[in-house]
Amino acid sequence: IGPILAFLILRGAADGYDAVFTVSACVAALGVLVLVLFVPGRRTAPAADAEPVSLRAAVGLLGRRDLRRIGLCALVLGLCTVSDAFVFLLLQRATGIADRWFALLPLGTAAAFFLLALPLGRLADRIGRGRVFVGGHLALLLAYGLLLAGGAGAWLPYAVLLLHGGFYAATDGVLMAAAAGAVPEEHRGGGLALVQTGQALARFAASLGFGAAWTVWGARPALAVAAALLAVAVCVSVRLLPAGDD
Numbered sequence: 154i155g156p157i158l159a160f161l162i163l164r165g166a167a168d169g170y171d172a173v174f175t176v177s178a179c180v181a182a183l184g185v186l187v188l189v190l191f192v193p194g195r196r197t198a199p200a201a202d203a204e205p206v207s208l209r210a211a212v213g214l215l216g217r218r219d220l221r222r223i224g225l226c227a228l229v230l231g232l233c234t235v236s237d238a239f240v241f242l243l244l245q246r247a248t249g250i251a252d253r254w255f256a257l258l259p260l261g262t263a264a265a266f267f268l269l270a271l272p273l274g275r276l277a278d279r280i281g282r283g284r285v286f287v288g289g290h291l292a293l294l295l296a297y298g299l300l301l302a303g304g305a306g307a308w309l310p311y312a313v314l315l316l317h318g319g320f321y322a323a324t325d326g327v328l329m330a331a332a333a334g335a336v337p338e339e340h341r342g343g344g345l346a347l348v349q350t351g352q353a354l355a356r357f358a359a360s361l362g363f364g365a366a367w368t369v370w371g372a373r374p375a376l377a378v379a380a381a382l383l384a385v386a387v388c389v390s391v392r393l394l395p396a397g398d399d
Contacts, residue, residue: 155180156260163256211343219335224348226283226390227328230290231355233383235363235376237262237317240296243372244313247303258314265318273323274330282331283394289323290387292316297380301373328352 158176162169215221235243241258244250250258277285296316299309329345336344359379366375 156256156258156263160254160256164253210340211347214336214340214344214347217335220332220344220348222393223328223332223335224351226286226393227348227352228355229386229389229393230383231352232359233379233386234290234293234356234359235297235379236356236360239360239363239367240300240313240317243300243376244310246372247300248310250310258310261310261314262318262321265315266321267318269319269322270326273319274326277323277327277330282327282334285323286327286331287387287390287394289320289327290383290390292323293320294380294383294387296320297376297383301376301380 155177159173162172162176166172215224237259241255244258245255273285273289293316296313299313299316303309328348332345332348333341363375363379366378370378
């Protein structure tokens with residue numbers, strides 16, 4: 154809904170970016186209000202011999218081999234993940250999409266995620282979360298390849314956005330499910346936060362690196378390097394994943 158509202162506001166108001174951010178801020182505030190007033194909080198009683206919840210205990214979870222390997226896998230792949238904004242800009246350059254349609258590109262990714270998240274989650278439960286997680290990054294690698302190949306085909310935006318949404322559908326929830334199975338229940342929140350923090354920091358570093366490479370080398374060479382690094386990272390991750398979840 155967000156991209157659609159942004160598109161309508163930008164179409165109805167000249168230079169309506171201030172209005173987009175104002176509406177976004179109001180919706181965000183409403184979301185926080187709903188969360189505080191209507192979503193119940195629940196604490197799980199820890200086991201009698203459980204270690205108290207603390208930052209030190211959360212970091213200590215890295216001593217668990219499976220969680221350490223899952224976290225390292227997410228870190229390595231995150232370092233090679235181009236941020237959404239760059240993907241959409243690259244797609245616009247490759248296809249010549251008009252600026253007025255740019256705000257709708259995230260909608261394509263979101264729609265693909267919506268359609269694929271449940272079936273890919275069920276597939277991960279059946280064949281292994283590690284395989285689906287790595288497969289999602291292969292989908293992203295294929296999207297990079299299509300962007301590098303370019304072409305004026307009308308199918309290209311749909312193919313790239315489908316692969317981009319499929320990447321998120323195969324990784325976001327699947328990674329959390331894999332990490333949840335590698336930590337004791339009383340420290341599950343800390344364990345998930347640890348993995349996701351590492352992944353977020355890696356993607357942040359990747360965004361800075363890709364932006365710098367784009368500035369120095371240009372868009373296509375920067376994307377080619379990112380694709381090559383992602384291919385290497387996928388190969389490394391296949392070896393890193395816990396043996397019981399591949």
